[in-house]
Amino acid sequence: MALALASTTTVAQARSEVDPVRVRAQLDFLAGPDLHGRGSATPDEAVAAAYVASQLQGYGLKTAPGMTGYLQRIPVLRQAQAGPVELLIDGVPAPDATPLRVVGGVWGGKVAILGRIAPDTKAAVLVVPDVGAKNADIAKARTQVGAAVTIVIADKDTVRATEASGGRPALPRYFPNETPTGRTSTVAVGPDTMRRLLAGAPTVTLSVPFTLAHDSTTNAVAYLPGSDPAAGVLLLTAHLDHLGIGADGTIWPGANDEASGTVALMEIARSMAMGKRPRRGILFVAYGSEERGGFGARWFGDHPPVPLKDIAANIEFEMIGASVPKLAADRLMMTGYERSDLGPELRAHGALIDADPYPEQHYFQRSDNYALALRGVVAHTVSGYGEVATYHTPQDTPDRIDAPYMVRAIESLLKPIRWLADSRFTPRWNKDGQPKE
Ligand SMILES: [Zn+2]
Incomplete structure (x- = not known):
């Protein structure tokens, strides 16, 4: 009996499903004290990007077309207060x-x-x-x-x-x-x-009073090649930075915002890499500097490894560490749901997503998806609740995340994303759905 049990455990570990222990371990590292809150365009953010890149590489993902490594380093100028x-x-x-x-x-x-x-x-x-x-x-x-x-x-x-x-x-x-x-x-x-x-x-x-500082921000980028080069590419994204260290030395860990989305991205990448090769290629990107200017996403949008017209859709993962009070307990929301036919199709294929019930918050415009949407890509963000009490506070720590909700949320996305990667459905903007700035 003991032997059989041991072999069952091995099989479970090799499966593509989401593992709560691994999810917590990744959250603990990304939002832990040694990364100091992954401040936008800081060396801590670069370490976080290197970690994500190394994980994605370890899952067997390739470098993106035209890239020789898994990192994009992006120069950013910053006015630094000098008095x-x-x-x-x-x-x-x-x-x-x-x-x-x-x-x-x-x-x-x-x-x-x-x-x-x-x-x-x-x-x-x-x-x-x-x-x-x-x-x-x-x-x-x-x-x-x-x-x-x-x-x-x-x-x-x-x-x-x-x-x-x-x-x-x-x-x-x-x-x-x-x-x-x-x-x-x-x-x-x-x-x-x-x-x-x-x-x-x-x-x-x-x-x-100010001086000019030359910083750089970092995107982690990995690619799962598809079986049909003519089928286009899916772009799955999250942002890996947060607010870093405050003026008084306080660390803003950013567990929900956005270690949670970054972990979701890694778990989905891991699962997709373990399954059969999808029809569409998939680009997995963890952006730098979302919190201070959306630099990672805007730069990526201007320097994409594949032409933007070949990106069938972009889905960004954000703040999946708390359920949405206005929705049923197991649901996620998709920002800009009514703007394209992507949300309804994903829902028809099992995604537990609803329209964003907080349109007055303009979440569609407040996440990395927007930079891609402005460039024409059908791009949405899938998220949990945005107005959690820990939002942009030093209390946004891994232990305050609703771990069962987060794990279920990631799991619920695996099949619909697998379907989208294999399907011939190409999402389109609805009339007046594409933003014009
Ligand atoms: Zn934020």
């Missing part, structure tokens, strides 16, 4: 100013106040006195007056945004062939400073 950000009103510092998003340099001049702007007003600074002002109205006014700096009143959203960024204002990052033109700064202030801004016509100066 305290200062907001001066008529030359006097505003002590209650919190920079949220800033551009390096010295900016400022006259102010315009939202709600009191004449049609021909030009001003370097837009002041938004109302807590409830709509983002769209702010953006429109900013463009109209040509403001380089927007000053809003501090509220719970700006406090949360500051916490979520680890207390550091975001400075621009861009590809070497770009410039940060068109980007503007936003600063939150307390009621005292807001009163000073609204009284008289002050002159405001925002000074952001």
Whole structure:
């Protein structure tokens, strides 16, 4: 009996099914203390990418067409803050100013106040006195007056945004062939400073000392060749980076966001590599720098190893560590479900996916799939719940993941993806479904 049991165990381990122990081990490594939260375009992110690449290689996957290795290294320029950000009103510092998003340099001049702007007003600074002002109205006014700096009143959203960024204002990052033109700064202030801004016509100066850092971000890319070269290629993706280390040294582990999707990608790759060769080739890509600018996906979209027109579909995996409250317990959601015929077909072939019940969150536009969708590829994200309490907090750890849900979620995707890889069905955008920016 003991012998039979031992051989059964061996067979189970060799199967292509998802193993909860391996899933936890991968989560523990990617979101563990030694990778320091895999900050976008950091050496920690490069280690995570090397790990994912090595796993994919170990499953027997090949390098992608035209590539000689499993990594794409991508140069990214970053403005690094080189001193305290200062907001001066008529030359006097505003002590209650919190920079949220800033551009390096010295900016400022006259102010315009939202709600009191004449049609021909030009001003370097837009002041938004109302807590409830709509983002769209702010953006429109900013463009109209040509403001380089927007000053809003501090509220719970700006406090949360500051916490979520680890207390550091975001400075621009861009590809070497770009410039940060068109980007503007936003600063939150307390009621005292807001009163000073609204009284008289002050002159405001925002000074952001900076240096230019040359970083690189890394994509892990592997390929499972298909049996029919004319059948096109599937692109399966996740992002491997997270927020890294905060200004105060706190680590943001990013277990759900996005070690979970990266592990799903690896498990699906492993399963597909063990089965019979699919009809379509499959590109497996773990992107770098989703969290800060979507650099990995945008670069991949501009330098794809196969022509974009040959990519039949892109499915991104995101945040599968918590079930979706508005859906049945075992379901995943697909962002932009109504935009193409991919979701309904996958569902008809057993995928436990529903339409995204939170359209107001614009998840379709907030994930790596969007960079590919803008380039014409039918591209969606499959995810669990996006508004978990641990989202973008230091509490996003492996032990807080709903492991049974995550394992079931990955398992539920194996057959539908296998079907898609073998099928002659080519997904299409529905009318007006493809985004135009
Ligand atoms: Zn995130």
